[in-house]
Amino acid sequence: MNLEYDPLEIQFQETIKNTLSQSDEGSVWDSLLAIGALGYTVPVELGGYDLGETTNLLVCSELGRIGIVSPYIETITISDICQLDSINDRETLSSIVEGNHSYSLLYSRDLLKAEVLNNKLLISGELTSSLNIKELDFIYLLLSWENNSYVISIKKEQMLQKITPVDDKNTDNIYKINFLNFEINNYYEISKxxxxxxxxxxxxxxxxxxxxxxxxxxxxxxxxxxxxxxxxxxxxxxxxxxxxxxxxxxxxxxxxxxxxxxxxxxxxxxxxxxxxxxxxxxxxxxxxxxxxxxxxxxxxxxxxxxxxxxxxxxxxxxxxxxxxxxxxxxxxxxxxxxxxxxxxxx
The missing domain is CATH 1.20.140.10 (Butyryl-CoA Dehydrogenase, subunit A, domain 3)
Known part of the structure; x- marks a missing residue:
């Protein structure tokens, strides 16, 4: 394990901390865009900075330290999904780096049933998750069922009737999403x-x-x-x-x-x-x-x-x-x- 430190990297990390510590709930997204954080895990040739996961995790930790709710983790994970060889979605990746849309990620590991019928993906089941409905544009679903895994991109408008708030005094923005025989025409099948x-x-x-x-x-x-x-x-x-x-x-x-x-x-x-x-x-x-x-x-x-x-x-x-x-x-x-x-x- 290499314990050497790069002075330039340390200075850069301090800049990230100082920038985010001066942000509040309303301005944090603009701050993340200003420091280019949405491109930290994206290769240079695809419009990002390719700074590696250490710098990225620093941003995640700092957002937690100042108590900020942000779709940052979900958004950069979706950018990783777009870079997979089986997907290679350059258009969405560019949109993420530039901060043009707001995304949310749902992850299901054997919670939702999925099967392919007549080239359509049929999903059944329920998920409970935290969602920022007002600012949301797209929901990405990463779904694993039995020995198969899929990635689905869904516009918010398609999901509104399937989302109901969970009444809990201890939590905010928690919703139940009902995927009852939900048909998907466009989806990606990805490897384990x-x-x-x-x-x-x-x-x-x-x-x-x-x-x-x-x-x-x-x-x-x-x-x-x-x-x-x-x-x-x-x-x-x-x-x-x-x-x-x-x-x-x-x-x-x-x-x-x-x-x-x-x-x-x-x-x-x-x-x-x-x-x-x-x-x-x-x-x-x-x-x-x-x-x-x-x-x-x-x-x-x-x-x-x-x-x-x-x-x-x-x-x-x-x-x-x-x-x-x-x-x-x-x-x-x-x-x-x-x-x-x-x-x-x-």
């Missing part, structure tokens, strides 16, 4: 290796975002416990609170080391699906633990919309279950390891 390449990157980006969210939760809590007083003392002065926050900080640093190592493996084409699943599962658990502990230190105020910790808490609850319920990640890891053992024995 192509699906795995997309899936690994998607999980790593989500892990980086959750790591950033956890860091934001801790920073917000430390600042608040310096202000809030109990029994004529600041909360931060109580040893029990000091030790708990120190424990979470230490665990977060360990998680960041895990993320850095798996990022290095990704950059060197050595990352397995199990590696990325373990990274996301670990960070998901730490994010939930940290947010639940930290919101407790804010008291009743922490549950109000005025408290920034409330936004972080809601984001963590949403994001740990975005692409799979975090408890199911360990189950998937166990199943994949069993499959590996069987293949080795054969």
């Amino acid at each position: 290796s192509e699906v795995d390449s997309i899936y690994k990157k998607l999980l790593m980006r989500q892990a980086a975002y959750l790591q950033g969210l956890t860091e934001g939760v801790l920073n917000e809590t430390v600042e608040y416990t310096k202000i809030r007083r109990q029994f004529n003392s600041k909360l931060i002065d109580f040893q029990s609170i000091q030790f708990t926050l120190a424990e979470i900080f230490a665990e977060l640093e360990a998680v960041k080391m895990k993320l850095n190592y798996t990022t290095w493996k990704l950059e060197n084409n050595a990352l397995s699906v199990i590696d990325s699943l373990e990274t996301l599962a670990l960070i998901s658990e730490k994010a939930l633990y940290a947010s639940r502990k930290c919101i407790h230190y804010h008291g009743a105020y922490g549950m109000t919309k005025q408290a920034k910790i409330s936004k972080y808490y809601t984001l963590v609850i949403n994001e740990v279950n975005r692409y799979a319920k975090y408890k199911d990640l360990w189950k998937e890891i166990s199943n994949l390891k069993k499959e590996q053992q069987i293949s080795y024995q054969i």
Whole structure:
């Protein structure tokens, strides 16, 4: 593992952090376009910058740290899908780099049934996901069913009647999408290796975002416990609170080391699906633990919309279950390891 650092790369990363830290929910997309972030994983010959996944994951982490909701992860993952040999969609790729449209990505691994009849793809089942309906132009569906995988691009207008909001006081923008005998004329069939390449990157980006969210939760809590007083003392002065926050900080640093190592493996084409699943599962658990502990230190105020910790808490609850319920990640890891053992024995 190469531990050398490029001073120019570090300076560039600091510029990214400074730019995004000055952004809010309304201006973050313009900021991402200004720094060319939508082209970081796109080759130069296709209009991008080809900066690699390390810089890209830094953006994901920084968006989490400042508590921003953005379709960035979904959009750049769709750009990866467009670059697959079996798809090679230059028009959509160009649209993504230039920021002309807003995209959302739905991922289904054996949740939606799919079969091809008379050259049409017939989909059945339900998905629950976070969607920004107002700003959405296209929905991309990456679907794996049994031994086949497909990519489908759907205009928002085609989906509106199939989308219903989920009423949950703890979450925002959560919708149930009903694919009842949904017929698709235009679709791409992709290989298992192509699906795995997309899936690994998607999980790593989500892990980086959750790591950033956890860091934001801790920073917000430390600042608040310096202000809030109990029994004529600041909360931060109580040893029990000091030790708990120190424990979470230490665990977060360990998680960041895990993320850095798996990022290095990704950059060197050595990352397995199990590696990325373990990274996301670990960070998901730490994010939930940290947010639940930290919101407790804010008291009743922490549950109000005025408290920034409330936004972080809601984001963590949403994001740990975005692409799979975090408890199911360990189950998937166990199943994949069993499959590996069987293949080795054969």
